[in-house]
Amino acid sequence: MSATLAVAAAQAKTKTSNYARIYWPFVVPAGLLVFAIIIAPWVFTLIMSVHEWKVGEDPAFVGLENYIRLFNDSRFQWAILRTVYFTTLAVLFPMVLGIAAAVCFHKNFPFRGLARTIFILPMMATPVAVALVWTMMFHPQLGVLNYLLTSIGLPASEWSYNAVSVIPTLVLVETWQWTPLVMLIVLGGLASLPQDPYEAAKLDGASSWQMFRHITLPLVWPHIIVALVIRTIDALKAFDTIFVISNGGPGTASETLNIFLYQTAFAYYNMGYASAITVVFFILIMLVSLVLFSARQKTTFQ
Template identity: 65%
Template sequence: MSVSATHAAGPPAGGPPPSGRRNYARSYWLFAAPAAVVVAAVMVFPWLFTLYMSVHDWKVSGATPFVGLANYAKMLSDDRFLWAIIRTLIFTAGAVIAPVILGVWAAVTFAGNFLGRGIARTVFVLPMMATPVAISLVWTMMFHPQLGVLNYLLSLVGLPPFGWVYDTTTVIPTLVMVETWQWTPLVMLIVLGGIASLPQDPYEAAVLDGATPWQRFWHITLPLAWPFVVVAAAIRMIDALKTFDTIYVITLGGPGTASETLNILLYQTAFAYYDLGYGSAMVVVFFVIILVITLLMLGYRQKGIVT
């Protein structure tokens, strides 16, 4: 066998890779290193530093002694923290269920052909385009007990004024209404994309069998589009758990602490009371809650796809 043929055959099986291939592998690391450094600086380091602060009695000024798990143990006896978790879960449940139901209904509606569908769909998604702070300011003016347009409209039909965000019993449902108004279009777009990709054969067969529109929706559209509904619900749930700007701008957590969710409480603890150690512990616990709920949602979706 000639020398050229030997080189063409390459290294023996199980032997070391050619030196050129090793050089290429090193070059890959050179390209990935800047991105890895940025990720570590932007994401990894802040979380490690938050964990570090959570085990210290970290104040803005003075010493920061190590306290171990004392900040985490303090949460178990902190009624304000426990009630903040309950309010967060209630707010999240409402801010997920209502947009998902209305978003699925809107997606099914816009999936049909009717006059002016394009214009109606454009108008429907407009609330999602505005910033939450701007929307919150507009809704705050509308909720005003004396000058707000909502109570004025109620007076036109003979109804008494409503408490809206100024009543401890109605503030959470009112905030859920604002979230629903803004983020139902997002659910609609996700589910509408799923419905547009569904096969048409089952619908044609159902029409031939005399199925009603409700039967076609319940037995064909919803089961086939269910993975998209779960994805929309997961995205909405993560966003609702993290909601801060809408609640803070409209109510500041009030009246009293009636709308003080975990986001509002940890912000007040860290930046109003300057207890950064306890606030960091709240952040860690909140992150664990979000992670667990998200993994449960994604696991449920994956199980639904497999089955």
């Protein structure tokens, strides 16, 4: 009796621990790699951030001095402001256009597959390559964009060559490039919607705008929030197109946090200070994603 109980207990034990334990060897190799190239560098960054360290010199412990210096550094403060400005616009436009595009591509029409593929090409293309083409299009004298603007009677712009218009110009490229990702995430949400509410609404004589506003939008809201979080994070850490098109210029007019970090680390080789920037940058990104995700938990679309 007690023997059978023991066996049953042992079986129950293996049953419960079965799924938790048996699969871990599959994760170990990737886990070790993630530790070596992601976690360990992070610890190293934290340590470096409390040292004064230029490449070629010995690191010297300075405590929180890098952080104190950072918060009094007006170049850093401006970089934060520019990042917020850039991110706000580079989230707003792709979100609005991406949701509209998802609604369009959710319908059936001839050549839908081809149109969708063309629509996602900007996000798949090599960012440096398209950024170079945009740079040529932005040229104030010879660029095709100013020709198009003036030929329909609008004033020419200096695009990325002017301190005022450079960030909106970069937002334009970012919107062109990343609206497709918002579209795909929201489209995935639309594809999983049930059909019944629409049929009921149609019987009640609802217009298509009413159906969109009161059925579609609330149901795809979780997907919209996911797209919003992903877009915000990507906009905060945008690098390639800014680096190629304006490299933070003219002057420092488009120097966002990521460009400032690059300059500090790999133009001035000021590794300790750059590590402190990295830590603050990381905390900022984490805070923003947490706030957005908790917004997802608390609010449902009304």
